[in-house]
Structure formats: structure tokens, C-alpha cells
Amino acid sequence: MxxxxxxxxxxxxxxxxxxxxxxxxxxxxxxxxxASAPVQQPAANTVQLKTKVLFINASRNREGNTEKMGERFLSGIDHDTLFLNDYKIYQLGQHFPDDQMATVLNAMEQADTIVIGTPVYWHTMSGPLKTFIDRLYELDRPLKALAGKKLYFLMQGAAPSKETLQHTPFILSRVASQYDMKYMGAATAPDNMADLQSVLRQNQ
Ligand SMILES: Cc1cc2nc3c(=O)[nH]c(=O)nc-3n(C[C@H](O)[C@H](O)[C@H](O)COP(=O)(O)O)c2cc1C
Structure with a gap:
């Protein structure tokens, strides 16, 4: 050949x-x-809040139980909602050009009240929220985006253990104190929000 x-x-x-x-x-x-999970488009790199109250939903479900709890908690109060999963927040130590941590921080800076809501995953907060918190570590303090903001924490799960109910709000309270936020408290189930709701209403 x-x-x-x-x-x-x-x-x-x-x-x-x-x-x-x-x-x-x-x-x-x-x-x-x-076919089973549509490809998600990254959210825009700038967010303009319409209100001073920001609900950060760290659930994978846009219309899930965390969303319902947040909406119930904030009923009657004008607010913006940001779904953490819409933003590319890479792990601490990863530095990719399309990272959107700064976008989320910028949204937080525009608010004076921040409500963070998470489902319970494996006895603690969701991964996206944990990653977001880890990422704060590499930023200089005081962090303008967080300092002085009122922080309310909401969580709900199928049957959270007593350890979860104790240590997850504890982590958020520690984050608040590290970043000079005013920690206003936590609600750990949708039917257990009345006390925190009155704190919210008194402080609006
Ligand atoms: C990966 C994963 C882990 C979970 N782990 C727990 C858990 O440890 N404890 C619990 O009470 N619920 C657990 N759940 C249940 C969710 O917290 C519960 O279904 C919650 O209502 C989901 O909120 P969502 O509708 O906003 O997604 C888990 C769910 C998932 C997907």
C-alpha cells in the first residue's frame, strides 16, 4: 500500500x-x-436593590420551604430577595474570573436589614451559605458590606436535631460578631417565628 x-x-x-x-x-x-436540569445562566454582575431589606435565600429551591418561611417572616415588609444559587461563589482558595462574591456583597451593602434563610442539609446550613461564609475570611475587616447591618437568621428542615438547632444559629451569631453586624436572632422552624417577627417589626 x-x-x-x-x-x-x-x-x-x-x-x-x-x-x-x-x-x-x-x-x-x-x-x-x-433534559433533567436546565443549564443555569449566571446572574448579572450588579444588583440594584429596591428596598433596604434583603432576604438571602440559600436554598436550591426557588419556591421551596425556605422561600415560604422567608416570605412569611417578611410579610407586610417591602424587601428584595437574592437567591444565593444564582451567583457563582467559588470555594475559599479558588480564584476564577467569573466569581460573583463581590456582587452579593454589593447587594448586602445596599441593605440595612439582612435576613438569611437556609434549609438544613446534613445537620447544618446549606453548602452555598457555608461557602459564602468561608469566603468572608479572605476579605479585610471591617467589611463595609456587613458592618452595622441587622442580621436575622431563618432555618428549617425536615426534622432538625437538637444539635443542629443549637449550633447552626451559633455559627451565624459568630459570623455576625466577627463582621460587626447586629445579630437579631434566629427562627428554626416556620411555626416558631413569632418572637423574631416581633423583633423585626420593632426594628423597622
Ligand atoms: C442534601 C440534603 C440534606 C438534608 N439534611 C437534612 C438534615 O440533616 N436534617 C433535616 O432536618 N432535614 C434535612 N434535609 C431536608 C431539608 O432540610 C428540607 O426538605 C427542607 O424543607 C428543604 O428546604 P427547601 O424546600 O427550601 O429546599 C436535607 C435535604 C437535603 C436535600
């Missing part, structure tokens, strides 16, 4: 192998993934 024909044959075999592998590789199954 001539040298050029051999080269063409090798290229054909190689090309067929590449095409076959592209179809069977787990890394090329975007079409399957897209």
Missing part, C-alpha cells in the same frame, strides 16, 4: 474512534443532563 493511502486510512480510523468516544464518554452527556 502506498504511503499516502496508509496515512488516509489511519486518519479515517482515528476520526471514527474520536466520534465514537465523543458519543459514549460520560463527559459528553450534556444533552441528557440538560
Amino acid at each position: 502506498k504511503k499516502t493511502s496508509l496515512k488516509k486510512l489511519s486518519l479515517l480510523v482515528l476520526g471514527t474512534a474520536v466520534l465514537f468516544c465523543a458519543g459514549c464518554s460520560p463527559f459528553s452527556s450534556a444533552a441528557t443532563n440538560t
Whole structure:
């Protein structure tokens, strides 16, 4: 066989192998993934709040129990909502150009009351909220975005353990004190918000 024909044959075999592998590789199954979970578009890099009260929802569900608890807690009070999952907040130590930690901080800076709501995952807050808190570590204090803001903490879970009910609000109270926020308290179930709601109303 001539040298050029051999080269063409090798290229054909190689090309067929590449095409076959592209179809069977787990890394090329975007079409399957897209069908079950639509690809999410990153949120804009600037957020303009319409109010001075910001509800940060750290749930993966836009209309889930955390959302319902937050809306009930804030009923009758004008507020903005920010879904943490809409923003790319990479892990502490990761530095990617499309990171949006600054966008979330900028939104917080515009508020004077911040309500953070999370579902209970594995006996504590959700991963996105934990990552957000970890990321504060690499920022200089005092942090303008947080200092002086009133912080209310909401959490709810299927059947949170007594340890969860104690230590998760404790973490948030520690964060508040580290970043010069005024910690106003926590509600740990939707039917257990009355006391914190009166604190909120007295402080609006
Ligand atoms: C990954 C994961 C872990 C969970 N771990 C707990 C848990 O440790 N304790 C608990 O009470 N509920 C746990 N739950 C249940 C959720 O907290 C509960 O369904 C909650 O209402 C979800 O809120 P959402 O509707 O805002 O997503 C877990 C749910 C998920 C998805």
C-alpha cells in the first residue's frame, strides 16, 4: 500500500474512534443532563436593590420551604430577595474570573436589614451559605458590606436535631460578631417565628 493511502486510512480510523468516544464518554452527556436540569445562566454582575431589606435565600429551591418561611417572616415588609444559587461563589482558595462574591456583597451593602434563610442539609446550613461564609475570611475587616447591618437568621428542615438547632444559629451569631453586624436572632422552624417577627417589626 502506498504511503499516502496508509496515512488516509489511519486518519479515517482515528476520526471514527474520536466520534465514537465523543458519543459514549460520560463527559459528553450534556444533552441528557440538560433534559433533567436546565443549564443555569449566571446572574448579572450588579444588583440594584429596591428596598433596604434583603432576604438571602440559600436554598436550591426557588419556591421551596425556605422561600415560604422567608416570605412569611417578611410579610407586610417591602424587601428584595437574592437567591444565593444564582451567583457563582467559588470555594475559599479558588480564584476564577467569573466569581460573583463581590456582587452579593454589593447587594448586602445596599441593605440595612439582612435576613438569611437556609434549609438544613446534613445537620447544618446549606453548602452555598457555608461557602459564602468561608469566603468572608479572605476579605479585610471591617467589611463595609456587613458592618452595622441587622442580621436575622431563618432555618428549617425536615426534622432538625437538637444539635443542629443549637449550633447552626451559633455559627451565624459568630459570623455576625466577627463582621460587626447586629445579630437579631434566629427562627428554626416556620411555626416558631413569632418572637423574631416581633423583633423585626420593632426594628423597622
Ligand atoms: C442534601 C440534603 C440534606 C438534608 N439534611 C437534612 C438534615 O440533616 N436534617 C433535616 O432536618 N432535614 C434535612 N434535609 C431536608 C431539608 O432540610 C428540607 O426538605 C427542607 O424543607 C428543604 O428546604 P427547601 O424546600 O427550601 O429546599 C436535607 C435535604 C437535603 C436535600
